[in-house]
Amino acid sequence: MKELSLHILDIVQNSLKAKATIVEIRINENLKNDRLTIEIKDNGKGMSQGLLEKATDPFVTTRKTRRVGLGLSLLKAAAQQCEGDLSIESVEGIGTRVYTTFQYSHIDRVPLGNMVDSLITLLIASEEEDSADPSNKSEDSAAFNYVYEHQINDQTFLFETKEIKKILGNTPINDVYVLDWIKNYLKENLERLVKT
Numbered sequence: 076m077k078e079l080s081l082h083i084l085d086i087v088q089n090s091l092k093a094k095a096t097i098v099e100i101r102i103n104e105n106l107k108n109d110r111l112t113i114e115i116k117d118n119g120k121g122m123s124q125g126l127l128e129k130a131t132d133p134f135v136t137t138r139k140t141r142r143v144g145l146g147l148s149l150l151k152a153a154a155q156q157c158e159g160d161l162s163i164e165s166v167e168g169i170g171t172r173v174y175t176t177f178q179y180s181h182i183d184r185v186p187l188g189n190m191v192d193s194l195i196t197l198l199i200a201s202e203e204e205d206s207a208d209p210s211n212k213s214e215d216s217a218a219f220n221y222v223y224e225h226q227i228n229d230q231t232f233l234f235e236t237k238e239i240k241k242i243l244g245n246t247p248i249n250d251v252y253v254l255d256w257i258k259n260y261l262k263e264n265l266e267r268l269v270k271t
């Protein structure tokens with residue numbers, strides 16, 4: 076894939092499929108140590124020991140429409156190409172943590188890309204995941220929380236959808252005007268992070 080933001084989109088979609096209600100995305104760009112790390116942690120259903128051992132094998136998937144699962148194996152390959160790696164910790168009924176490292180300056184490292192678009196897509200997807208399942212109560216949607224933390228050297232930007240939802244009250248977070256506001260807010264703050 077051309078951008079890490081697309082890999083992140085893919086990995087978080089696994090969390091949504093696993094019925095997570097909290098997904099934490101943490102990106103750390105440490106230019107001094109020449110490392111880039113990406114952590115995605117959820118409180119979804121987790122994986123059995125057997126599945127966990129095979130999860131980064133491209134022929135392992137629990138999906139029924141296609142035999143090959145690619146999300147984790149592609150990101151692992153991208154990391155290993157750049158003096159990095161991908162590791163997964165998962166406990167059934169508790170959740171999953173995917174941790175990926177890269178050499179920041181590695182010639183083969185693809186750019187982070189458009190995180191704003193990935194986050195907006197994920198916001199919409201998390202709302203749809205809720206309403207697609209009739210067994211989900213409407214409170215679940217209100218309880219759903221993304222934590223996005225993006226660190227570049229000493230600067231950190233933290234975004235939590237829980238905070239936005241508090242302010243919004245009954246207005247849905249996937250309202251077009253709300254999404255547009257969030258998009259600009261993320262854009263401004265991430266650009267500021269890069270400049271300073």
Ligand SMILES: Nc1ncnc2c1ncn2[C@@H]1O[C@H](COP(=O)(O)OP(=O)(O)OP(=O)(O)O)[C@@H](O)[C@H]1O
Nearest residue numbers: 089090093121130136137138144145146147148171
């Ligand atoms: N966060 C998670 N929680 C629970 N199970 C997970 C999680 N992430 C991955 N898995 C399990 O690992 C399998 C492999 O994941 P992977 O993303 O590589 O492929 P996939 O999601 O099946 O297919 P694709 O990503 O290509 O659509 C999944 O089918 C799922 O069973």
Ligand SMILES: [Mg+2]
Nearest residue numbers: 085089146147
């Ligand atoms: Mg996947």
